[in-house]
Amino acid sequence: MSWLCCRQGRRRSPNHDKTLPALIKRPKAETIPFRHHRETPHTMQNSQIGFIGGGNMARSLVGGLLKNGWTAANLTISEPDDFNASLLRKLDPALKLTRDNRLVAENADVVLFAIKPQIFAEVVEPLRETLQRQRPLLISIAAGVTINSIDRWSGGGLPIVRCMPNTPALVESGATGLFANAAVDDGQRAIAESLLRAVGLAVWLDEESLIDTVTALSGSGPAYFFLLMEALQDAASAQGLPADTAKLLALQTAFGAAKLALESDTDFATLRQRVTSRGGTTEAALNVFEQQGLRDTVTAAVEAAANRSRELAELFAGDNHSESS
Numbered sequence: 001m002s003w004l005c006c007r008q009g010r011r012r013s014p015n016h017d018k019t020l021p022a023l024i025k026r027p028k029a030e031t032i033p034f035r036h037h038r039e040t041p042h043t044m045q046n047s048q049i050g051f052i053g054g055g056n057m058a059r060s061l062v063g064g065l066l067k068n069g070w071t072a073a074n075l076t077i078s079e080p081d082d083f084n085a086s087l088l089r090k091l092d093p094a095l096k097l098t099r100d101n102r103l104v105a106e107n108a109d110v111v112l113f114a115i116k117p118q119i120f121a122e123v124v125e126p127l128r129e130t131l132q133r134q135r136p137l138l139i140s141i142a143a144g145v146t147i148n149s150i151d152r153w154s155g156g157g158l159p160i161v162r163c164m165p166n167t168p169a170l171v172e173s174g175a176t177g178l179f180a181n182a183a184v185d186d187g188q189r190a191i192a193e194s195l196l197r198a199v200g201l202a203v204w205l206d207e208e209s210l211i212d213t214v215t216a217l218s219g220s221g222p223a224y225f226f227l228l229m230e231a232l233q234d235a236a237s238a239q240g241l242p243a244d245t246a247k248l249l250a251l252q253t254a255f256g257a258a259k260l261a262l263e264s265d266t267d268f269a270t271l272r273q274r275v276t277s278r279g280g281t282t283e284a285a286l287n288v289f290e291q292q293g294l295r296d297t298v299t300a301a302v303e304a305a306a307n308r309s310r311e312l313a314e315l316f317a318g319d320n321h322s323e324s325s
């Protein structure tokens, strides 16, 4: 058994340590009322969780798990890159790190794949024999990789949960859609949900095809809000507001609106109407949004993203189909 122990590697980017001004309160996962911090059953925390891939997403998941009562002794991560391994070790020096994917598969009740979709087949296929012998729960967070593909590459019949998280998981404010195949039992569903809840909200889907919609909504969604904040900043700057001030106000407004909506049972339309006085400034702006077809634009954008998600899934499945079936 060879746990990684090197501490060296890539330099951080110059922006790595940039933080938001203290004035801006970052939304914490705890502010989301429907993310109940469930008591994690004792047996669950005794499960051995193995990560294949220890990059950004795995690091945030591991960080979230450690904060939610899981211990390093139950977490094994296979990561080939020294720099990523050193970042993981900073979370907890007792984490078991390795470069050997088979070692992870041999010792885990749950194997979580946090690798790029393009390399999924080439990583799973060599583990097929081990996985078939050990029969762990497989969890994938890889965008566009279907349960059918994972089932085929792993030899068939294993319990598999496919998830679509989003980038705010990196700051424990993620939103994840999950889908389980028929081989997943209730205990395994609870473990999968608990793992993803460590970095934010997790919701189950009844059909795998809805993962494409989740991808188009919350998976790609952070970029939509960044675009809107960018446009608001630019518009206010054009009217003479200093760019930094415009950025801060746009950010805090987005955060405040989300927090207000999260902490209320009221639907979006009613919340919007409450800040829209007849003949006032908000109404003047909203009229422009409506006249210029914002809703149609959003519908078309979300449709385009979902279509692209389906295309990518076909591409990832097709790439490896001949060698795997």
Ligand SMILES: NC(=O)c1ccc[n+]([C@@H]2O[C@H](COP(=O)([O-])OP(=O)(O)OC[C@H]3O[C@@H](n4cnc5c(N)ncnc54)[C@H](OP(=O)(O)O)[C@@H]3O)[C@@H](O)[C@H]2O)c1
Binding pocket: 052, 053, 054, 055, 056, 057, 058, 078, 079, 080, 081, 084, 101, 114, 115, 116, 117, 119, 123, 141, 142, 143, 164, 165, 166, 167, 168, 219
């Ligand atoms: N980031 C997000 O917000 C987000 C959102 C939704 C879904 N996802 C999905 O999450 C997955 C991981 O994303 P990420 O952002 O964490 O990517 P990442 O930072 O690139 O992490 C992937 C890690 O896997 C490692 N790796 C490469 N080959 C490996 C192998 N053969 N065995 C074990 N590990 C290997 C990579 O090492 P090297 O650097 O040496 O290649 C890298 O550290 C992707 O499939 C992505 O689609 C991510």
